[in-house]
Amino acid sequence: MEPHGPEQKPHVPAPSLWPVGFAVGVAILLTGLVVDWWIVLLGAILAVAFGFLWVRDIGVEARAPVDEIEPETRPPGGPGAAAMPVMTAVEIERFPRSKFLEASTLGLGGLIGGLVTVPVLGFAVLPAFQSAGDPEADVGPLDAFPEGEWRIVTFLERPEQGEVSRRTAYVRYNGMLDGQPSFTTISNNCAHLGCPVQPSGPVQDDQAVVDDTSEPPVTRIPAQPAGGFACPCHGGAYDTEGNRTAGPPVRALDRFEYSIRNNRLVLGQRYSVGEVRGQGKDAIIVKYGKMTPGVHVDGPEQILYPIEAPQ
Amino acid sequence: MAVRTKSARRRQIEAAVLYPIDWLEERSGLVGGVKYFLFRKVPGDVSWAQTLGSASLTAFIVQAVTGVILAMYYTPHPDTAYESIQYITNDVTLGWLVRGMHRWGASVFIILMFLHMARVFLFGAYKYPRELNWIIGATILILGMFEGLTGYLLPYDQTGYWATIVAVNINGTAPFLGPFIAQFLTGGAEFGQDTLARFYSLHMLVAPAAIAGLILLHLYLVIRLGVTSPPWSKEAAGEVVVEPSGDGRAGLVRPGARGTGK
Numbered sequence: 001m002e003p004h005g006p007e008q009k010p011h012v013p014a015p016s017l018w019p020v021g022f023a024v025g026v027a028i029l030l031t032g033l034v035v036d037w038w039i040v041l042l043g044a045i046l047a048v049a050f051g052f053l054w055v056r057d058i059g060v061e062a063r064a065p066v067d068e069i070e071p072e073t074r075p076p077g078g079p080g081a082a083a084m085p086v087m088t089a090v091e092i093e094r095f096p097r098s099k100f101l102e103a104s105t106l107g108l109g110g111l112i113g114g115l116v117t118v119p120v121l122g123f124a125v126l127p128a129f130q131s132a133g134d135p136e137a138d139v140g141p142l143d144a145f146p147e148g149e150w151r152i153v154t155f156l157e158r159p160e161q162g163e164v165s166r167r168t169a170y171v172r173y174n175g176m177l178d179g180q181p182s183f184t185t186i187s188n189n190c191a192h193l194g195c196p197v198q199p200s201g202p203v204q205d206d207q208a209v210v211d212d213t214s215e216p217p218v219t220r221i222p223a224q225p226a227g228g229f230a231c232p233c234h235g236g237a238y239d240t241e242g243n244r245t246a247g248p249p250v251r252a253l254d255r256f257e258y259s260i261r262n263n264r265l266v267l268g269q270r271y272s273v274g275e276v277r278g279q280g281k282d283a284i285i286v287k288y289g290k291m292t293p294g295v296h297v298d299g300p301e302q303i304l305y306p307i308e309a310p311q
Numbered sequence: 312m313a314v315r316t317k318s319a320r321r322r323q324i325e326a327a328v329l330y331p332i333d334w335l336e337e338r339s340g341l342v343g344g345v346k347y348f349l350f351r352k353v354p355g356d357v358s359w360a361q362t363l364g365s366a367s368l369t370a371f372i373v374q375a376v377t378g379v380i381l382a383m384y385y386t387p388h389p390d391t392a393y394e395s396i397q398y399i400t401n402d403v404t405l406g407w408l409v410r411g412m413h414r415w416g417a418s419v420f421i422i423l424m425f426l427h428m429a430r431v432f433l434f435g436a437y438k439y440p441r442e443l444n445w446i447i448g449a450t451i452l453i454l455g456m457f458e459g460l461t462g463y464l465l466p467y468d469q470t471g472y473w474a475t476i477v478a479v480n481i482n483g484t485a486p487f488l489g490p491f492i493a494q495f496l497t498g499g500a501e502f503g504q505d506t507l508a509r510f511y512s513l514h515m516l517v518a519p520a521a522i523a524g525l526i527l528l529h530l531y532l533v534i535r536l537g538v539t540s541p542p543w544s545k546e547a548a549g550e551v552v553v554e555p556s557g558d559g560r561a562g563l564v565r566p567g568a569r570g571t572g573k
Contacts, residue, residue, distance in 0.1 A: 033486070127505075128498045129491075161504045164389035193480040195473055234475060290500075292483030292490045304486035 016057045021050030037300045064073060126168055134256075137167075138214045139268045142181060145173040145265065152221040155267075159216045168196065169256055170225065172240075174281035180260070182281035186242045187254040190231040194293040196240065197253065200227030208260065214264075229253065241276040241283055250296050252276055255285065274298040338396035354547065356539040360434070361538060363427035370420040370527060374458075374463070375523075377413040378515060387511035389504055392467035417459055424452050436539040444532040449527050454518050464507065475510070476502060 029043025242253030274286035437445035483493030498505035
């Protein structure tokens with residue numbers, strides 16, 4: 001009998017150069033993700049081509065012709081099994097009880113397992129993707145925002161969750177536009193990886209106003225971000241409209257939608273911004289749905305993020 | 312040579328000690344299993360380098376034990392997490408020590424795993440037939456670093472909070488699935504109450520259970536495939552002939568350092 005075990009007969013494929021090409025392809029693909037999309041394409045083609053050749057090499061042995069093996073012709077039973085009732089092959093075929101039990105055990109077990117697993121898995125995963133969006137936040141009366149001045153507004157987005165839901169917006173009143181008050185409402189989360197951007201200029205912390213006419217109370221701090229905004233984490237910098245001026249961010253700062261209700265400013269849903277053309281009330285904002293920081297909303301890279309995660 | 316006879320008292324003590332061991336062995340075979348594990352044959356020229364795996368295991372056990380104790384005092388709620396950490400550090404008897412062991416032990420665990428990995432790589436011990444064990448080990452390493460990521464948030468200080476936001480958003484920048492991974496990690500569109508509880512659950516239940524299971528598989532393969540000699544081993548190169556032991560461990564695959572299958 002042929003000895004068993006891997007030691008006697010190692011199944012190691014022959015040395016091959018294809019994996020090197022495959023690795024180069026993957027490296028070019030990854031480089032392309034940073035540089036340009038046609039490099040991604042080139043890398044993908046290389047990786048697929050060399051990967052195919054590699055897999056074909058590995059499979060050579062498996063595709064080799066198989067030696068003909070004489071089928072087993074001994075009758076069931078034989079010496080030493082005399083006590084067993086002798087069954088013909090046809091009878092064994094007709095009464096595969098063990099097969100039936102095996103299949104029903106596996107089937108029922110799988111069914112019960114599935115019945116338990118599917119709801120639990122749904123419970124674990126789905127709630128993360130069900131969200132009512134950003135609730136509206138009343139951040140104070142219109143006359144708390146003098147024309148052309150910045151206020152750092154912080155408020156609890158979900159009061160029931162406490163301080164963890166505190167959000168910050170940089171708000172500037174731009175004056176009237178077509179009979180409507182115009183505001184610039186910039187979210188403080190960096191468009192690189194979400195750190196809090198800071199105003200590049202003086203902040204009058206001593207003049208902070210805690211306004212409890214809003215529910216929950218909102219804090220407004222005067223600031224003069226003459227140099228725009230900058231992020232302490234990785235050095236991303238923005239101008240006062242939120243356009244990126246330096247550092248790693250891939251788009252402009254996110255903004256809040258806003259509405260005026262009873263002469264009060266109400267911040268709503270956040271949205272992502274490709275870029276802002278113009279300034280203040282004349283600004284043209286290239287608006288997209290809210291995306292994760294660090295992902296492109298425009299340019300060829302946006303095809304990497306085809307689906308917006310539900311907000 | 313004088314024949315030594317045991318005194319009656321000594322025989323009594325031996326019987327008393329052996330009785331529970333024999334009782335256990337007869338019903339479970341565990342004693343034999345442990346003996347087989349502890350007294351199995353290893354190459355004659357192993358050195359301290361081969362102890363790094365056991366050291367990593369010890370570091371993991373320290374993390375598990377200290378983590379269980381910390382979980383008795385820690386509350387995973389945004390309003391109270393930081394206070395409970397302060398309470399553990401300042402008020403609970405020896406809390407500073409247990410928390411310190413867990414906090415620094417985390418780095419020790421990762422460092423030891425990397426050293427162990429370097430040893431395996433440099434000795435060529437990842438080669439046939441041990442490829443699978445390398446893959447399992449790499450998975451344990453990744454899970455260990457995932458423990459680091461999730462554990463970093465739990466003190467709920469500024470560093471942990473913003474580091475987690477950055478880490479989650481880095482996940483979010485992965486093409487195609489990224490935003491979904493990020494949202495799954497935060498447990499919603501925004502970092503909130505659920506994020507901390509989720510990270511806590513992943514940190515203390517999911518990842519440790521997975522690591523423990525993979526460690527058992529890892530050890531099983533180590534026992535089944537044996538320990539490799541170092542690359543400079545004269546024994547494995549056949550320059551020194553080692554008499555085979557008489558106990559004939561059939562079924563135990565013990566290839567030489569270079570897979571020469573001695």
